[in-house]
Amino acid sequence: MYSRLLYGGRITLGMVVAVVVLVAPLGLAVGCVAGYAGGIWDRLLMRVTDIFLAFPRLILALAFVAALRPGVTSAVAAIALTAWPPYARLARAETLGLRGTDFIAAVRLCGATPGRIVLRHIAPLCLPSLIVRVTLDMSSIILTAAGLGFLGMGAQPPSPEWGAMIATARRFILEQWWVPTAPGLAIFVASLAFNLLGDGLRDVLDPKQGV
Amino acid sequence: MIDIDGLRVRFGANEVVHGISLAVPRGGSFGLVGESGSGKSTILRAYSGLNPEWTGAMRLDGAELGRRRDRAFFRRVQMVFQDPYGSLHPRQTVDRALNEPLIVHGLEDRDARIARALSDVALPRNVRFRYPHQLSGGQRQRVAIARALMAEPDVLLLDEPTSALDVSVQAEVLNLLRDLQERRGLTYLLVSHNLAVVAHLCSVIGVMQGGDLVETLSAADLRAGRVRHPHTAELRALTVELEEDTAQPAAAG
Amino acid sequence: MLVEIDNLRVAFSTPSGWAEAVRGVSLTLGREKLGIVGESGSGKSLTARSLLRLLPGNARVQADRLAFDGTDVLTASEKQMRAIRGKRAGLILQDPKYSLNPVMTAGDQVAEAWRAHKGGSKRAARRAAVDLLAQVRIRDPARVAGAYPHELSGGMGQRVMIAMMLAPDPELLIADEPTSALDATVQAEILRLMEDLVSRRGMGLLLISHDLPLVGHFCDRVAVMYAGRVVEELRAGELAHARHPYTRGLLDCLPRLSHPEARLAVMHRDPAWLAA
Ligand SMILES: Nc1ncnc2c1ncn2[C@@H]1O[C@H](COP(=O)(O)OP(=O)(O)OP(=O)(O)O)[C@@H](O)[C@H]1O
Ligand SMILES: Nc1ncnc2c1ncn2[C@@H]1O[C@H](COP(=O)(O)OP(=O)(O)OP(=O)(O)O)[C@@H](O)[C@H]1O
Ligand SMILES: [Mg+2]
Ligand SMILES: [Mg+2]
Numbered sequence: 088m089y090s091r092l093l094y095g096g097r098i099t100l101g102m103v104v105a106v107v108v109l110v111a112p113l114g115l116a117v118g119c120v121a122g123y124a125g126g127i128w129d130r131l132l133m134r135v136t137d138i139f140l141a142f143p144r145l146i147l148a149l150a151f152v153a154a155l156r157p158g159v160t161s162a163v164a165a166i167a168l169t170a171w172p173p174y175a176r177l178a179r180a181e182t183l184g185l186r187g188t189d190f191i192a193a194v195r196l197c198g199a200t201p202g203r204i205v206l207r208h209i210a211p212l213c214l215p216s217l218i219v220r221v222t223l224d225m226s227s228i229i230l231t232a233a234g235l236g237f238l239g240m241g242a243q244p245p246s247p248e249w250g251a252m253i254a255t256a257r258r259f260i261l262e263q264w265w266v267p268t269a270p271g272l273a274i275f276v277a278s279l280a281f282n283l284l285g286d287g288l289r290d291v292l293d294p295k296q297g298v
Numbered sequence: 299m300i301d302i303d304g305l306r307v308r309f310g311a312n313e314v315v316h317g318i319s320l321a322v323p324r325g326g327s328f329g330l331v332g333e334s335g336s337g338k339s340t341i342l343r344a345y346s347g348l349n350p351e352w353t354g355a356m357r358l359d360g361a362e363l364g365r366r367r368d369r370a371f372f373r374r375v376q377m378v379f380q381d382p383y384g385s386l387h388p389r390q391t392v393d394r395a396l397n398e399p400l401i402v403h404g405l406e407d408r409d410a411r412i413a414r415a416l417s418d419v420a421l422p423r424n425v426r427f428r429y430p431h432q433l434s435g436g437q438r439q440r441v442a443i444a445r446a447l448m449a450e451p452d453v454l455l456l457d458e459p460t461s462a463l464d465v466s467v468q469a470e471v472l473n474l475l476r477d478l479q480e481r482r483g484l485t486y487l488l489v490s491h492n493l494a495v496v497a498h499l500c501s502v503i504g505v506m507q508g509g510d511l512v513e514t515l516s517a518a519d520l521r522a523g524r525v526r527h528p529h530t531a532e533l534r535a536l537t538v539e540l541e542e543d544t545a546q547p548a549a550a551g
Numbered sequence: 552m553l554v555e556i557d558n559l560r561v562a563f564s565t566p567s568g569w570a571e572a573v574r575g576v577s578l579t580l581g582r583e584k585l586g587i588v589g590e591s592g593s594g595k596s597l598t599a600r601s602l603l604r605l606l607p608g609n610a611r612v613q614a615d616r617l618a619f620d621g622t623d624v625l626t627a628s629e630k631q632m633r634a635i636r637g638k639r640a641g642l643i644l645q646d647p648k649y650s651l652n653p654v655m656t657a658g659d660q661v662a663e664a665w666r667a668h669k670g671g672s673k674r675a676a677r678r679a680a681v682d683l684l685a686q687v688r689i690r691d692p693a694r695v696a697g698a699y700p701h702e703l704s705g706g707m708g709q710r711v712m713i714a715m716m717l718a719p720d721p722e723l724l725i726a727d728e729p730t731s732a733l734d735a736t737v738q739a740e741i742l743r744l745m746e747d748l749v750s751r752r753g754m755g756l757l758l759i760s761h762d763l764p765l766v767g768h769f770c771d772r773v774a775v776m777y778a779g780r781v782v783e784e785l786r787a788g789e790l791a792h793a794r795h796p797y798t799r800g801l802l803d804c805l806p807r808l809s810h811p812e813a814r815l816a817v818m819h820r821d822p823a824w825l826a827a
Contacts, residue, residue, distance in 0.1 A: 184653050187701035189385040192348050193445065197399040198372030211389060309702070312694065334706025334737050335690060380705045380732070383646040434591045458705065461731050464590045464761035469804035469815035476814070491706070491734035498806040498815070508690070521808055529736075536735040537808050540764040543791065 092269055095247035100277070102163050102232045102241075102248075103225055109167040111221050114174025115213060119205045121175070122182025133179070140172040144227075145234055152240040159248075162241035166231050170224070177220055181213040215292035222285035226278030233274050249274050299324040299453060299485045300345070301357035307337065307344050308351055314340055317354065318511040320504055324359075324452075327479065327486035329496035329517075331533065332506030338489040339380060342455045345487070346377045358453070373403055376446035377455040380489075382438035382462050386430040392416075392441050393426045399448040415444040419474060436467035443471070447478070456488045460495060472498060493537045497521060505530045553723055553755040554580040554602065557616040561597050564609050573597050574779035580723075582753040584746075586766035586787070588801065589776030595759045596645055598776075599725045602757075603636050619723065638668050640723040641716035645759075650712060651700040657711045658684070658696025661718060668719035683714040688740045705732040713741060717748070724748070725757045730765070742769050763790065763801050775801075778825055797824055 121132035139147075148165035155161040185191055186209075194208050229249075235241035236250025243251070249270040256267035300322040307315040315337040322328040330338045344352045347367035356363045358375065379385035386395055396412045405411065416426060419440040430438055439462060446454060459475070460468040476499060478484055490496045496503055497517045505513040505527060513527040525531050561573035573594040578585070587595050601612050604624055617624045619635055627635075636642075644650040652660060661680035662673070669676075677696075684692035687710040700708060709732050716724060724745065730738040746769070748754045760766050766773055767790035775783045775798045783795040793799055800818040 189379040189381060190387045192343075193377075193379065193385050193442070194387075194398060195348065196346055196372055196375075196377055197445075197449070198369040198402045199398065203402070208387060208390075332734060334710075334732070334734050335704040339704060381646070381649075383649050436591045458732065461705075462728075465763065465801055466590055466804050466818040469806075469817050472806065473814055473817065491732070491738075492806075493735070494806040494808045497808055497811070517811075521811060533735045534808070536739055540768050541807055541809055543764055543768050 091247040091252065092249075092273055095249045095252055095270060096273065096277070098159065098242055098246060098248045099229060099232055099236075099250070099274075102159060102166070103228050105163045106166045106170060106228050106232075107221055107225070109163070110171045111174060111217060113167075114171040115178045115210060115217055117171070118175040118178025118180075119182050119210050119213060122179040123186055123201065123205050123209060125186075129179075132175070136172045136175045139169060140176075142169065144169040145231055148231060148235060149238065149240055152235065157240045157243065159242045159246075162232060162235045165235070166228060169231075170228060173224070174217060174220065177217060178210075178213045181216060182209055185209050185212055219285050219289045219292060222281050222288055225281035225285075229274055229278055229281075233270075299326070299359055300328070300487055301355075301360075302341070302345065303355040303357075305341065305344060305352060305354035305356065307340050307349060314509050315344070315352075316509040318504075318506075320511065320514070322485055322487060322502075324485055325479070325483045326502070327488060327500040329500030329503045330487070330489045330506060331491060331493060331496050331503060332512075333508065333529070334491065336506040337509045338506055339457050342377060342457050342487065342489060346375060346455055347371065369403065373449045374451050375453045375455065376449065376451040378439075378442050378446050378457060378459050380457040380461070382435050382442055383430075385442050386438055388430055391427050391429055392433075395441065395445055396426075396448055399445065403449050405449070411448065415447055418447065418478070419444045420470060436463045436471075439463055439467075440471065443474070450482075451484070453485045453487070456486060458490055459488070461490065461492065468495070475499060493520065493533055494541070505533070552579050552581055552618075553620055554578070554757070555616050555618045556598070556602070557614060559598060559601060559614040559617060560612070561594070561601055561606065562611045562613075563607075564611070569611065572779055573601070576776070576779070576781055578774060578781065578784075580755050580757060582749065582755050583772070584749055584756045584758060584770040586758045586760065586770035586773040587776060588760055588763050588766050588773060590761065590801075593776040594779040595776055596727055599642065599727055599757060599759060602725065603640060603642055604632050605636070605642070637664070637721075638719050639721055640725065641719065641721040643712055643716050643724070643726040643729045645727040651708060653700050656697050656699055657703065657707075661696070661711065661714050664715040665718040679718070680714070683718055684711070686717070686744060687711075687714050688737050706734070706737060709733060710737070710741070717744075720752070721754065723755045723757070725759070727759045728761070729758070731760070731762075738765075761801075763798075764805070767791075782824065795824075796821065 117132050121129045147169045151165040151168060152161050191204065191208060194204055232241060233250030236248040237254045239254065241250060242248030252270040253267045259266050303319045304317045305315055306313060306317050320328060332338060343349045345356055350365050393412065396415060397408060400408045400411060416423065421437060421440050425433060425437060439459060460471050463471060479486065488496060488500055497520055501517050503515055503517055503520055504511050507529045513530050515525060520534065523534065525534060556576060556578045559573055559576045560571060562569040562571045576598050589595055600606050602619060602624060606612060614625060619640060622631060658677065658680045661683055662676035665679045666676040681692045681696050684695055689695050689707060689710055695707060713729055730741055745756055749756050758766060758770055767787045770787050773785055773787050773790060774781045775795065777797050783793060783798050785793060803816045804818055806815055
């Protein structure tokens with residue numbers, strides 16, 4: 088039981104990390120390019136973002152997994168697909184604020200190419216708020232992953248993913264309530280931990296605190 | 299060197315520069331003064347290519363400038379911004395800021411160039427690895443000037459280079475700008491609201507009001523009070539009035 | 552007395568111990584205009600900020616007395632301070648474009664300042680905001696009210712900040728370099744506006760600037776700061792007869808319209824001034 092819980096942590100948290108690794112750079116890239124290029128690019132990219140944003144996350148993920156084969160990989164792909172739009176929005180908002188500043192104008196006057204400006208000068212400034220947002224979001228990614236597992240669309244039952252564990256143990260909830268409760272608690276604790284981490288990071292990374 | 303002819307700049311439906319013309323010879327310096335919000339910074343930004351929404355003609359050394367500027371242009375023309383708090387990247391050290399133009403233009407010998415630029419603007423060596431928020435306003439502005447000089451331009455566009463500085467640093471920066479001009483034959487287009495600063499550095503002065511260049515006169519004429527436009531006269535009168543309070547005994551002491 | 556400062560010291564914790572930035576400043580201010588001049592880094596802004604307890608977290612403030620209209624700022628509760636800040640004492644910050652909210656229009660920011668202290672409907676606040684912008688001599692205030700900070704010229708940003716601070720009719724106005732980006736005509740107008748508030752409504756004004764002639768012309772008294780101390784305090788009219796070599800140096804390195812010079816004098820700082 089305990090070892091299943093720990094081992095399940097590896098799967099659930101592994102899924103979360105995989106999602107984040109996919110999502111954060113994608114959102115950052117889309118947002119920064121849209122924000123900096125402006126005009127037609129901005130409109131195009133933001134409409135695409137809006138389309139993804141308009142679907143409820145779990146349902147889109149469900150549909151996507153159902154279309155593919157249920158399993159960890161497709162669950163990760165599905166969650167990633169639905170998780171990037173908020174980051175794109177955030178990065179775009181930050182970029183719009185930065186685009187008009189004098190220090191970016193100064194880099195343009197050095198003759199730097201737009202690619203270089205976005206990559207070396209704008210993206211690093213968007214990063215802190217993005218990181219904070221990601222850690223705060225991790226809990227909801229855990230929940231989505233667990234939700235998919237619970238519905239049988241993520242990791243498959245014999246493998247000890249937390250959501251799937253709850254699903255299989257649901258039958259004993261009256262006689263042996265601790266069996267499904269343990270993974271539930273694990274989900275809760277992990278989510279809380281990421282939220283606290285996010286809060287802490289926000290304090291550390293907040294540019295106004297300056298070091 | 300700089301030639302601007304019938305320049306108009308608009309932001310959306312709002313035209314803020316209504317067709318101004320000016321010319322600065324090689325090695326010369328032209329000062330723009332005038333009402334706040336009259337479009338002085340906008341002219342500099344249009345010339346440097348930061349604002350593509352203009353009509354009219356602008357030339358650099360006889361060559362017509364288009365909407366887009368190439369890298370060679372940025373080697374020849376550099377700008378110093380009005381606000382030293384806003385013109386340095388908050389997360390980059392002085393070293394990084396000064397390196398940027400060198401990397402972009404692929405110049406060799408970066409260490410030596412940076413060290414020389416810092417000593418040119420009279421900054422101590424140890425500011426090289428500091429962040430902007432660890433510098434005072436005056437030091438930041440000198441970093442901005444050093445950055446503009448990195449790629450060895452021929453033309454400097456200076457937007458209020460000293461208005462954020464205290465008077466003792468202002469004197470140092472003005473002396474520095476004058477030395478650089480003598481040593482390297484730079485051409486200046488300088489914006490300031492301080493008539494005394496402009497008259498000190500520039501031989502020809504243009505006065506702006508509400509998007510128009512209402513008067514162009516020589517520094518000597520301005521000093522002597524040979525002005526034609528009422529706005530120029532008003533600016534001059536207020537400046538002289540302030541100066542007189544402190545002038546006599548200071549000159550005696 | 553509106554403001555009493557006695558032996559104010561402000562220090563920052565650094566890796567090598569406490570570094571004192573303000574080293575024993577004493578000032579008083581009634582319903583009058585006091586100017587503070589001095590070079591960059593001499594502690595002018597810190598002195599002003601301590602008065603409203605608006606210092607960075609790593610700062611330590613000590614004073615024999617630090618009071619605003621009888622309220623001891625050092626021991627006042629955070630609630631008392633909030634009632635003072637913005638409403639009874641306004642602070643015009645030094646770097647206006649940095650201090651304005653980049654994603655809010657100028658008009659909204661002024662309207663918010665107005666509403667926070669006067670209440671009333673959004674519409675009324677909006678009208679009052681346009682009115683205030685006109686008072687600080689912004690041409691076309693209706694358009695500027697709808698502009699974001701990056702769409703403003705340097706001088707406009709500064710005036711938006713001034714309009715925000717004048718909105719609640721403060722009893723004390725601390726203006727940190729309020730006119731450094733303004734041309735002479737607008738500057739004269741803004742100073743006239745402040746003058747009017749001082750003489751008509753009995754406001755106290757603390758004007759921080761490095762423009763010695765301006766301060767001398769406009770204020771009643773001038774305090775000259777150097778390296779965290781007030782080295783000389785004199786009546787504005789006597790500025791031309793200042794005795795301290797630092798004050799004299801400040802006067803000498805100004806470029807002058809009426810006396811052209813090939814090179815400006817630069818200041819030679821004497822280590823002895825630190826001890827003075
Ligand atoms: N990005 C922008 N979008 C819209 N309007 C702008 C923008 N930048 C400047 N303006 C407007 O253009 C006009 C001229 O601004 P500019 O910055 O050139 O003035 P300035 O002469 O430099 O004034 P100051 O001395 O106060 O700096 C102002 O009315 C300003 O509101
Ligand atoms: N957060 C901080 N941490 C450490 N030192 C600081 C901090 N803020 C200010 N200082 C130091 O305190 C000193 C006084 O700063 P202050 O801002 O009062 O100068 P000032 O007289 O207003 O100068 P200026 O004319 O440039 O505005 C400076 O030397 C500065 O380096
Ligand atoms: Mg300007
Ligand atoms: Mg200050």
